[in-house]
Amino acid sequence: MSELHFLELLELTRLIHAGKLSPVEVTEAQLQRIENVDADISSYAAVSADSALEAARQAEAEIRAGRIRGPLHGAPVAVKDLCWTTDAPTAAGTVVRSGFMADEDATVVRRLRDAGAIILGKLKLTEGAYTDHHADIAAPKNPWGRSHWVGASSSGSGAAPAAGLCYAAIGTDTGGSIRFPSGANSITGLKGTWGRVSRHGVFPLAPTLDHVGPMARSARDAAAVMGAIAGADLLDPTATLAPVPDYLAETSKGAKGLRLGIDAKWLSDVDGPAGAVLDEVRRVAVQLGMDLVEIAFPDSRQIVMDWFPQCGVEVAVAHEGTYPSRQGEYGPSLAGLIELGRATSGLEYQKLVLRRVDFTGRVRRLFEDVDLILAPVQSFSAPTCEWMAGLGVNVETVRRLHQYTSPFDSSGNPTITLPGGFTSGGLPIGFQFIAGHLEESLLLRAGAAFQDATDWHRRHPQM
Structure with missing residues (x-):
């Protein structure tokens, strides 16, 4: 068995449900690891030890009595500090909201609790979920390399699962904020269709662009979390009414026959390491029986x-x-x-x-001919914190950073980010699959198949 703190969530809960591990002992171990390791990583804004241990004791009693709620029951997870919780403040990465205590949990938090997950605490993010961390708040560090970008805005939600400080996390994505930290920290991030997950109780950056989703160690773990948090919500009238599929069951269907759209010209604006990852993804896609289809992505x-x-x-x-x-x-x-x-x-x-509506329609048409589209997370691999600090002075570089992420927040399309390799210096590189609206199942099928054929997602930083 790999180290306990680096188990995938579903590996963990299978052992818990079989009586081989105790939710209380696992939660205690996670809290101790946070105390030992997070002084270096700084991923947590607040740790809810008392309520987490209370939830762990309840989970243990229920599981021993044979009342297993589902695949998340007994798993310690954490949420981005945009999500209201009644047991810790929700500061949204800001000073102006520090100390705010919600009188109810966000819908996504409530659904995690209802699924039997144990909420360890709140994870740090950039100020208000935009690009930079507030100067008065210590920013999370990348567990793969402290001088390298940890991603934004769900920085803590990327660093904590990668460092073995929770088994999954909740992130949000408005311009790339699940995908950037997933790629930078070598974890799996699922940005569902806009409205697939309720935003009630999640402090907004930009409501028509904001997406809520899971960040985990594998596509199957992300599927399990998404199955618990997705769906209609009377408290959020923008949440889609479409039924929630059994995402976890869908991951067993494989990727054979899925049509993967590739625009070689659009993908050419990447550096050498990112390009090598895309080449490897194409090779594995063919091995898995996917059909590669040439497309022309609209000018974005x-x-x-x-x-x-x-x-x-x-x-x-x-x-x-x-x-x-x-x-x-x-x-x-x-x-x-x-x-x-x-x-x-x-x-x-x-x-x-009007331009956004037009672009959304052009993207929608692509999925008449393909099931998925391949993209990198960003044009340049593993940037340093110093390099990112100077990003704002160059408009073209800012555009290149966002060109594979923000368009799919504007169009509302779902995406999955997967670990795809490393630079020569050992820094992670991720890539994306994009799907049509409400086709998260296709993303999770392809992601699980890719991870069955590769082991990038099973590599962990030396802490």
């Missing part, structure tokens, strides 16, 4: 640049209660985005909306 350069004022308008609304009245408590990055939104006119905003 404008939609990438449109994302910033689109997001800015929505974040200005989300923060109007505290900005500009408490402007001095905001970091420059989030404040700059809010100012961009406040300066965008109604006419300019309507043009953004």
